[in-house]
Amino acid sequence: MRYAAHRLAQAVPVFFATTFVIYAMVFVLPGDPILALAGDKPVPDQVLDVMREHYHLGDPLLVQYGRYMLGLLHGDLGETFTGQPVSELLQDRWGVTAQLATTAWIFELAVGVGLGVVAAVRRGGVADTAVLAGTTFVIAAPVFVVGYTAQIVLGLNLGLFPTAGTDEGWPGSYLLPGMVLGSFGLAYVARLTRTSLVENLRSDYVRTATAKGLRRRRVVGLHALRNSLIPVVTFLGVDFGNLMAGAVVTEGIFNLPGIGQQVFQSIQLQEGPVVVGVTTVLVMIFIAANLAVDLLYGLLDPRIRRARA
Amino acid sequence: MLARDAWREMRGRVVFWLSAVVLAVAVAMAAVPGVFAAMGPNDGCDLRMSKKGPASGAAFGYDLQGCDYWSQIVHGTRASIMIGIAVTVAALAIAIVLGLLGGFYGGLLDALISRVTDVFFGIPFVLGATVVLVAFPDHGIWAMTLVLVLLGWTTMTRLMRGQVIAVRNMDFVEAARMLGASDRRIMFRHILPNAIAPVFVVAMLNVGNVIAGEATLDYLGVGLQYPDVSWGLQLNVAQSFFAEYPHLLMFPALFLTATVLSFLTLGDVVRDALDPRLR
Numbered sequence: 001m002r003y004a005a006h007r008l009a010q011a012v013p014v015f016f017a018t019t020f021v022i023y024a025m026v027f028v029l030p031g032d033p034i035l036a037l038a039g040d041k042p043v044p045d046q047v048l049d050v051m052r053e054h055y056h057l058g059d060p061l062l063v064q065y066g067r068y069m070l071g072l073l074h075g076d077l078g079e080t081f082t083g084q085p086v087s088e089l090l091q092d093r094w095g096v097t098a099q100l101a102t103t104a105w106i107f108e109l110a111v112g113v114g115l116g117v118v119a120a121v122r123r124g125g126v127a128d129t130a131v132l133a134g135t136t137f138v139i140a141a142p143v144f145v146v147g148y149t150a151q152i153v154l155g156l157n158l159g160l161f162p163t164a165g166t167d168e169g170w171p172g173s174y175l176l177p178g179m180v181l182g183s184f185g186l187a188y189v190a191r192l193t194r195t196s197l198v199e200n201l202r203s204d205y206v207r208t209a210t211a212k213g214l215r216r217r218r219v220v221g222l223h224a225l226r227n228s229l230i231p232v233v234t235f236l237g238v239d240f241g242n243l244m245a246g247a248v249v250t251e252g253i254f255n256l257p258g259i260g261q262q263v264f265q266s267i268q269l270q271e272g273p274v275v276v277g278v279t280t281v282l283v284m285i286f287i288a289a290n291l292a293v294d295l296l297y298g299l300l301d302p303r304i305r306r307a308r309a
Numbered sequence: 310m311l312a313r314d315a316w317r318e319m320r321g322r323v324v325f326w327l328s329a330v331v332l333a334v335a336v337a338m339a340a341v342p343g344v345f346a347a348m349g350p351n352d353g354c355d356l357r358m359s360k361k362g363p364a365s366g367a368a369f370g371y372d373l374q375g376c377d378y379w380s381q382i383v384h385g386t387r388a389s390i391m392i393g394i395a396v397t398v399a400a401l402a403i404a405i406v407l408g409l410l411g412g413f414y415g416g417l418l419d420a421l422i423s424r425v426t427d428v429f430f431g432i433p434f435v436l437g438a439t440v441v442l443v444a445f446p447d448h449g450i451w452a453m454t455l456v457l458v459l460l461g462w463t464t465m466t467r468l469m470r471g472q473v474i475a476v477r478n479m480d481f482v483e484a485a486r487m488l489g490a491s492d493r494r495i496m497f498r499h500i501l502p503n504a505i506a507p508v509f510v511v512a513m514l515n516v517g518n519v520i521a522g523e524a525t526l527d528y529l530g531v532g533l534q535y536p537d538v539s540w541g542l543q544l545n546v547a548q549s550f551f552a553e554y555p556h557l558l559m560f561p562a563l564f565l566t567a568t569v570l571s572f573l574t575l576g577d578v579v580r581d582a583l584d585p586r587l588r
Contacts, residue, residue, distance in 0.1 A: 014427040017425075018427075021432065022437070022440070139573060140569040141566045141570075142524050142528070142566070241433070248439075249525060283433075
């Protein structure tokens, strides 16, 4: 319990500092967003003043940030410069990205751990070599290269999956983008599981379990695997935040109307409030995931809990 | 001793030589592109040849502007290699200094360094980089390097700190202290050589990741901009035409993947050689 409180106390300042850094970065975006609204037409000074007043653009950075954080407390993510609430703009888009990230995540977990176990059990064999070579290749190929290749080969040429949009809903439309988004993490999960399991299979408790006459399946599945999954759990937890944030590229390739696409457009249109809103929520997810992992870590491995508390 | 053992271990492996050869070629292309390419960057282009596939005289075909694609790809090597190495060297330097300071002294300084690391660790890479790069539209290779360092120093710093903490209470450190060595001497002569190996491995892997990250930003259109030549930019152009003209996507993707793959493989081989337990 003390360990949990300690971790929580660390996470809070990190949250404020991270969101402040992002807020400050967006704040220095060049160009006047109010002038940009009017396009080429001149804006009367009075209108300019009223608009600046409404969006508190004249206040010091810290005051603006403080006001934003207060709004966040009751779920207010601010307003775009055209007067639309950011939360409303993002409402439909969160679902798309969450579905995409979850699909990718399940894919990482199921296939990644599976491949890792197969490789570790048959260490040095054909399956192991194939998994090692395949994962290195997937880690090396940039996600958009994997994405386009998958789109051409599996989508266009073989017609196994829809190539773009969300017409088929979940899971149909999300399978291929999910696999592409999750491919990088999948390779990591497979390699982590393999390395960790290989090390554990050599340990004394595994020898004892085997000596007791337990079947191989039980030794690997119950004893060794459970201890091997600790680093994998860490990675999977942290990676969920990465998947949400990394969806920009995948959403672009497969034309999915998620937050990644929205935020990318907003950056180029200088819609600061949207960028800050999305990034703040992403940072919250990221920190919460990290925290959850640390706590889970403590549960899985009592040594960590006792050592740090 | 460790280095010699590692070298003996590595030179017996085929993958080591394969990736070393690929990287040697890539570095040569980055250093003296004129030797490999027939044309200069954005040079000798003929719009009538736009997007034409491989033909005699142009083994890789032509790009959107009708430039010789092979020459363009050769000139694109420099951006990737330079950014990959410069970012990693800078990030490694930061990691060594901050990791040593935090890990060695502990206390308030360590807490401060660790929390700042957490803050930068929490910024999503693509979004963070995009925000900064859009704020400063006239960025060249060095501005890109700076942004990638800013978002990329945290992993190595955390690892370095952990390593230093693991080493700092060992007997040989105590012995050095009792002989009257200064803090700086203990940190750099005694702790650093015994803590650096895993960080060095991650740095090698990091070169590959930085190259891939830079290409992603170029591909999204927020990284390097037209007269610059880079693989990411070529892929950015290719995305609208790849269905009809696959060579536009294939060749830069091939070079990019081969380079990143070689750095990652080299990192893996070095790690195996330094830490035989993992084999």
